[in-house]
Amino acid sequence: AQSVTQPDIHITVSEGASLELRCNYSYGATPYLFWYVQSPGQGLQLLLKYFSGDTLVQGIKGFEAEFKRSQSSFNLRKPSVHWSDAAEYFCAVGAYRGNKLVFGAGTILRVKS
Amino acid sequence: DTGVSQDPRHKITKRGQNVTFRCDPISEHNRLYWYRQTLGQGPEFLTYFQNEAQLEKSRLLSDRFSAERPKGSFSTLEIQRTEQGDSAMYLCASSRGGGRHSYEQYFGPGTRLTVT
Numbered sequence: 139a140q141s142v143t144q145p146d147i148h149i150t151v152s153e154g155a156s157l158e159l160r161c162n163y164s165y166g167a168t169p170y171l172f173w174y175v176q177s178p179g180q181g182l183q184l185l186l187k188y189f190s191g192d193t194l195v196q197g198i199k200g201f202e203a204e205f206k207r208s209q210s211s212f213n214l215r216k217p218s219v220h221w222s223d224a225a226e227y228f229c230a231v232g233a234y235r236g237n238k239l240v241f242g243a244g245t246i247l248r249v250k251s
Numbered sequence: 252d253t254g255v256s257q258d259p260r261h262k263i264t265k266r267g268q269n270v271t272f273r274c275d276p277i278s279e280h281n282r283l284y285w286y287r288q289t290l291g292q293g294p295e296f297l298t299y300f301q302n303e304a305q306l307e308k309s310r311l312l313s314d315r316f317s318a319e320r321p322k323g324s325f326s327t328l329e330i331q332r333t334e335q336g337d338s339a340m341y342l343c344a345s346s347r348g349g350g351r352h353s354y355e356q357y358f359g360p361g362t363r364l365t366v367t
Contacts, residue, residue, distance in 0.1 A: 142293075148367040160283070170354045172354070172355075174358070179363070180360055181255075181257075181359050181360040181361045181362075182294070182342070182344075182358040182363070183358070184355070184356075184357060184358075189351045201360065203275075227294050228294070232351075232354035233296075233327055235307075236296070236306070236307040237282065237299065237346070237353040237354055238284065238294070238296040238299060238307070239286075239294075239354065239356060240296075241293030241294050241295070242293050243291070243292055243293050244291075244292070245291050246316055249367055
């Protein structure tokens with residue numbers, strides 16, 4: 139079965155510093171991959187998606203992610219973090235069947251000033 | 252595009268009561284999904300519809316749970332005889348049908364259920 143691992147439960151970065159959130163997936167073929175962001179008490183907002191093609195994908199709010207098949211990874215990056223980026227971030231993979239998404243447990247990002 | 256809406260946003264109920272949640276998807280989306288999210292976890296799939304047909308149900312969806320999408324537009328999720336373990340955020344999402352685009356799911360704000 140497909141699975142997603144987000145190794146870091148919490149990450150703290152200084153405002154203006156760069157950010158990388160890790161995501162590893164388990165999937166037999168070329169995966170469909172997604173990053174979502176969730177603010178406290180809110181639903182999930184789609185940041186970016188990967189279906190095929192260019193392995194570096196750009197998303198909203200200045201985020202990007204790179205698909206690395208050899209490492210089964212889809213890490214999220216941002217060159218300069220803003221205080222408003224503090225939230226929980228979820229990586230997800232599209233399941234083989236049923237068009238459902240399988241999510242990781244999430245990484246909570248804290249931004250210190 | 253007004254986004255996915257859910258009602259109510261919060262629900263507190265006593266154990267044993269029945270509750271019903273509503274989801275209105277993005278109007279041009281024909282697929283609708285329900286997920287459940289507990290504290291410290293990512294969302295877990297419950298069920299999904301294509302138009303009015305319920306095409307898959309997770310093992311998480313016990314007999315006390317039922318979902319409908321009678322006219323292929325809004326959907327309801329009912330939990331009968333609620334238990335404390337049902338306390339969670341219930342998220343609805345919608346997507347276009349067909350191929351990869353069905354995986355591009357847009358989520359509503361969720362309904363937070365607390366069972367006391």
